[in-house]
Amino acid sequence: MAIFAVQYTYLDDAELVQKHRPEHRAFLTKKHEEGRVLLSGPKVAEPAGALIIVRGDSVEEVGKLMDADPFNDYGIITERSITEWNVVIGEL
Template structure:
């Protein structure tokens, strides 16, 4: 499995819609964390987006998975950047093996 850093950029006008869908979004993320697919995630302090760290077989599989996010179906994400990441030191390094 490969580790990927995923950056969400939220639509600037989507605050109320995100608030309404946040419980389902977090439930979805919690389930993925329980499966070991999501390693960690959290929003940026300015509310403009979030960073999520996933394990997936490839970027196509990860893209398919991200389309299942309730935030994606609510259309509050204006951009997604997916980058293969190789953590070599620290808590997440063990997941790169």
């Protein structure tokens, strides 16, 4: 499996994000336990969003996996990019 960087940009609605964050984190935790999500965390700078490092076979397959993120159901993710990432220094 390859490694992919998934970047989210969130809707500018901190209350909505906060309300649904537990479901979102539970989803990511489950995927981490399954060995699919390697790292995840919010971006510190604006606009609000996250970077998630995911194992997968293709951009399309990772997209389908991340479509199940509850933040999608609530319209919190306004932009998403998925890019294969070739790690050459360091280890995950």
